[in-house]
Amino acid sequence: xxxxxxxxxxxxxxxxxxxxxxxxxxxxxxxxxxxxxxxxxxxxxxxxxxxxxxxxxxxxxxxxxxxxxxxxxxxxxxxxxxxxxxxxxxxxxxxxxxxxxxxxxxxxxxxxxxxxxxxxxxxxxxxxxxxxxxxxxxxxxxxxxxxxxxxxxxxxxxxxxxxxxxxxxxxxxxxxxxxxxxxxxxxxxxxxxxxxxxxxxxxxxxxxxxxxxxxxxxxxxxxxxxxxxxxxxxxxxxxxxxxxxxxxxxxxxxxxxxxxxxxxxxxxxxxxxxxxxxxxxxxxxxxxxxxxxxxxxxxxxxxxxxxxxxxxxxxxxxxxxxxxxxxxxxxxxxxxxxxxxxxxxxxxxxxxxxxxxxxxxxxxxxxxxxxxxxxxxxxxxxxxxxxxxxxxxxxxxxxxxxxxxx
Ligand SMILES: C[S@@+](CC[C@H](N)C(=O)[O-])C[C@H]1O[C@@H](n2cnc3c(N)ncnc32)[C@H](O)[C@@H]1O
Numbered sequence: 001x002x003x004x005x006x007x008x009x010x011x012x013x014x015x016x017x018x019x020x021x022x023x024x025x026x027x028x029x030x031x032x033x034x035x036x037x038x039x040x041x042x043x044x045x046x047x048x049x050x051x052x053x054x055x056x057x058x059x060x061x062x063x064x065x066x067x068x069x070x071x072x073x074x075x076x077x078x079x080x081x082x083x084x085x086x087x088x089x090x091x092x093x094x095x096x097x098x099x100x101x102x103x104x105x106x107x108x109x110x111x112x113x114x115x116x117x118x119x120x121x122x123x124x125x126x127x128x129x130x131x132x133x134x135x136x137x138x139x140x141x142x143x144x145x146x147x148x149x150x151x152x153x154x155x156x157x158x159x160x161x162x163x164x165x166x167x168x169x170x171x172x173x174x175x176x177x178x179x180x181x182x183x184x185x186x187x188x189x190x191x192x193x194x195x196x197x198x199x200x201x202x203x204x205x206x207x208x209x210x211x212x213x214x215x216x217x218x219x220x221x222x223x224x225x226x227x228x229x230x231x232x233x234x235x236x237x238x239x240x241x242x243x244x245x246x247x248x249x250x251x252x253x254x255x256x257x258x259x260x261x262x263x264x265x266x267x268x269x270x271x272x273x274x275x276x277x278x279x280x281x282x283x284x285x286x287x288x289x290x291x292x293x294x295x296x297x298x299x300x301x302x303x304x305x306x307x308x309x310x311x312x313x314x315x316x317x318x319x320x321x322x323x324x325x326x327x328x329x330x331x332x333x334x335x336x337x338x339x340x341x342x343x344x345x346x347x348x349x350x351x352x353x354x355x356x357x358x359x360x361x362x363x364x365x366x367x368x369x370x371x372x373x374x375x376x377x378x379x380x381x382x383x384x385x386x387x388x389x390x391x392x393x394x395x396x397x398x399x400x401x402x403x404x405x406x
Contacts, residue, residue: 003043005032008082012070012396016043026132027064027073029054054078059108059144066138068129068145069394080105083388083398090366091386094374098402101255101387106245108144108393112177113242116140118161119170125161127154127173135170145393150175153182156207163199164189164214174239178225181210185239189214213238230279232309234302237294241272248391248399252362253279255387255401256336259360260284263334269319269347270339274299276362277312280336286312287332289319323347329354336360343368345375352379359404366398373402381406 003016005028014028018038025043028034033050036043048055058064058072071079080103091097117137118127128140143151157173165171169188176183184204190196197219204212204220212220216238224235227242236242243249256276260266264284268277271288273295280286281303290296296316303312319339323346329335335356337344341364351359352375359376363369377383381404389399 001038001043002033002035002049005030005034010086010396026070029074029078052078060142062138062140065131065136066129066140067132067134068138068140068143070132070396071394072144076105079394080388080390083390086398087366087369087386087388087400090370091373091383093367094370096370096373096377096383098383098386101385103388103390104248104251105390106248106393109147110245110247110393111145111150111391112147112246113175113244114146114150115172115174116157117170118157118165118173120161120165120167122167125158125165127157127161137170147177149177149182153184153207153209156182156184156203156209159203159207160184160186160189160200160212163203164196166190176225176236176242178210178227179233180223180226181208183211183225183236183238184209185213187215192217192219211238227273229274229277229302230282232274232278232302232306234273234278234298236273236298237292240292240295240298243275244391248389249275251387251389252276252399252401255389255403256280256360256362259384259401259403260334260336260358263332263358265332265334267324267329267332267335269324269335269337270344271296271299271314271336272338274302276336276338278302278306278309281309281312283310284334285310287315288312289315289317289324291316291318319344319347321346323350325350326354329356332356334358334360336362338362339368341365341368343372345372348372348375352376352381357406361402361404362400363402364397364399366400369400369402373404376404 005014013024013026016023029052032052034046036046054075056075063072126137128138171188174185200219210223210225226233266284268288271277271290277286277288293316296314300314384403386402
């Protein structure tokens with residue numbers, strides 16, 4: 001059977017119109033003609049008859065199987081336009097549109113943080129990303145996503161897996177690049193006892209890990225794993241949220257800084273460890289609100305240790321249950337908001353009722369962003385611009401920054 005791909009699904013699968021409804025074919029691009037045997041809503045053994053001009057040879061030999069990347073077969077301008085289309089589609093679903101600024105995409109080998117799967121094997125250890133839709137681990141020694149410093153931790157991760165993993169269960173290894181060396185956090189490992197603790201500490205020492213955390217317990221702290229946010233240095237708690245690439249973070253910060261303009265009193269909501277609050281406190285007074293106590297504490301410590309910053313206060317608060325109310329928001333002439341994937345419906349609702357004139361929003365989910373944006377535009381805000389900032393190259397993730405004002 002011959003089919004033509006009409007569009008991409010939300011995971012990047014090509015979608016064609018089959019005799020009984022949509023057919024999903026991974027690795028295909030719109031306009032491509034494909035032949036194969038139809039089995040339900042799948043095409044078995046697809047052979048591309050007419051390739052798209054947007055098709056390119058994937059740089060990684062594992063591109064067809066590894067779940068870390070879904071779009072290596074597509075040229076960068078195509079992926080950028082696809083991601084912008086996803087945001088425009090989500091906005092249109094809420095009756096909204098906006099001017100789009102040129103997108104920013106992070107380069108290959110720039111991910112500074114990743115969670116890898118690992119399993120002990122007869123001969124050693126297998127470490128990598130899961131294959132698509134499977135438990136199989138695809139090794140990543142030449143991964144085109146990860147920063148070389150993360151790839152350089154593979155021998156350490158192998159040693160950790162051999163020491164504290166098992167052949168029947170899988171470890172999750174979160175590795176973050178810090179100014180002081182790799183920060184590694186492991187979950188799913190063997191229960192800690194005296195011997196394992198000593199083994200792990202020795203591995204951390206041998207491989208120069210800044211910190212090693214085992215199922216929530218810090219088992220080695222050679223040196224605090226520092227991150228720089230503007231002039232400030234912060235030691236985030238183990239596993240804390242950080243933007244995925246340094247240049248993506250810089251692009252988000254530049255968009256947010258421009259969006260808040262000359263504001264003098266800014267609230268940073270869902271502030272994390274201070275990615276935006278600390279650099280912004282070089283020019284304005286900040287109130288940083290975050291749900292995790294350890295992150296708020298790290299942010300505040302970084303601020304205290306940095307001379308020359310303006311006043312900054314922190315608050316640990318669940319913004320889903322207890323959003324800042326309009327009378328609290330009166331203190332600010334701009335708000336930065338960067339919620340998790342679920343969005344921040346309750347907080348956007350109180351922003352809509354507040355007198356805040358400018359909102360700089362960052363989002364990793366266009367659907368919840370569009371839902372929340374509508375709350376603001378219905379209350380008289382204008383959506384001034386949107387910019388797609390793609391830190392998750394070759395994936396189906398979409399991130400954006402946007403400015404609202406009134
Ligand atoms: C997308 S991250 C952004 C963090 C920070 N703006 C940054 O760029 O590093 C979202 C943050 O929201 C926090 N968070 C999640 N749920 C929350 C809640 N209900 N209330 C307050 N903060 C929450 C997370 O701990 C995380 O730090």
